[in-house]
Amino acid sequence: MKTRLVLESSDISRAIVRISHEILENNKGSKNLLVLGIPSGGVPLAERIAKKISEIEGKDVKHGVLDVTLYRDDVRLRPARTPQETKIPQINFDESVVVLVDDVLYSGRTIRAALDAIVSIGRPRKVQLAVLIDRGHRELPIRPDYVGKNLPTSELQSIKVRLKEIDGVDEVEVTD
Amino acid sequence: MKHLYSINNLNANEAISILDTAKSMAEVGGKSVKKLPTLLGRTVVNLFFEDSTRTRISFEAAAKRLSADVITFSAKGSSVSKGENLKDTAQTLEAIGADAVVIRHWASGAAQTLANSGWINSRVINAGDGTHEHPTQALLDAYTLRETLAPGQKDLSGIKVGIVGDILHSRVARSNVLLLNLLNAECVLIAPPTLLPIGVTTWNCQSSFSLDEALPELDAVMMLRVQQERMNAAYFPNAREYARDFGLNAKRLSAMKPNSIVLHPGPMNRGMEITAEVADSPRSLITSQVTNGVSVRMSVLYHLLSGVAE
Secondary structure, eight states, X not given: OOEEEEEOHHHHHHHHHHHHHHHHXXXXXXXXXXXXXXXXXXXHHHHHHHHHHHHXXXXXXXXXXXXXXXXXXXXXXXXXXXXXXXXXXXXXXXXXXXXXXXXXXXXXXXXXHHHHHHHHHOXXXXXXXXXXXXXXXXXXXXXXXXXXXXXXXXXXXXXXXXOHHHHSSOEEEEEO | OOOBSSGGGOOHHHHHHHHHHHHHXXXXXXXXXXXOOTTTTOXXXXXXXXXXXXXXXXXXXXXXXXXXXXXXXXXTTSGGGGTOOHXXXXXXXXXXXXXXXXXXXXXXXXXXXXXXXXXXXSEEEEEEETTTBOHHHHHHHHHHHHHHHOTTOSSOTTOEEEEESOTTTOHHHHHHHHHHHHTTOEEEEEOOGGGSOGGGGGSSSEEESOHHHHGGGOSEEEEOOOOGGGOOSOSSSOHHHHHHHXXXXXXXXXXXXXXXXXXXXXXXXXXXXXXXXXXTSTXXXXXXXXXXXXXXXXXXXXXXXXXXXX
16 A cells, blocks of 8 residues: 655645635625535535635635435445534525535545535525545536536545545645 | 334444434525435335324434435324234335334334344334334434534533423333433433332432432433323322422423423323423423424434435
């Protein structure tokens, strides 16, 4: 088993800054933006993106947590996982532009579940997707709007994203 | 965890995970779509050999909120009244394709028998069997206690709970004692000597014959229903004397800690084990228990029916 570092702390920070600028450019500002992280990796990334956008724009951007466990399509295949708390800030959800944030985009099934979870809350104007790593191998017609790094991998490899808030360090590793 | 016929089917982590998941389940009530797709295409059968209002509708609501199909079976008006036995009834359900069977039965051990007999492949959840156990009631009580008295805490350590009344016939008390122990709460059984079971010394909890002595130390008190259908052997002289010694009234409530709470599994005999004044006071969480029951049962169904590839 060989492990190789693909992103280090400064790479991750630069990716966050770039994604934040792209979100602002794409949506012509931060009006009605709502950044939602998918547990666990997406949550700190969403916080960082919201913080960065707030810094750039000079006004507060809302962020929250969207747990998708109960909307997954593999409930009957995997052992039960304890869902985490979903936190949606008090805003007009139907007026908002939701930016979903996850650490790794792979099969696309988590995002499909997230879209269902969003529909159960309301009907936002737009939903966009930001991921730190896109490793390919999609099983559903889903594509990201903002990507930190495209990382073509084989299905045998595994990717580990470590974030300061959870693991005490910022890095992305690929294991063969 | 494959079945839930006793609290003994759970370890502390599993019990805590059920309570944590129940919290997420409760969030569903606040959304615009009050339904989850989690158990879409699964069938849950409610098999009720004994009367019940809240447990049956609670399981039914829980299964429906998770998008499962629900078939409710009550012994009255079914072939059971023609003499069909549990095995044949169970095999009928198996043939229909039940993924989970929720069973309430008058015989202690019925749920365990159904789970371990090999008659059916589905998951079995005990919704009360005779005087044995009622695990989902204990879980919803623990959830209510944790949300009110220990928010942010994983288990129930530091909380002292009194269980008052007919311990002898109470399946709710048996499940609660096991779960409170599992979650590190302290527990006291309070009853007249005739209504305490003989082996109670082995239950790993204190017992007391005086409600007035025990009350000031309690964070929560669980009043059990005096089961008049089982009061056939003169366990106490008469209802008035029971109410005077073991009934919870406003005076006794004021002797408790200021933030302490009152629980009752229902249905209540107002004026017997609890006065109407106490039952309707803000410190009584009897209606939240019913609301929490749905979330906790959703959580139990989710845990038992996840990861079962057929």
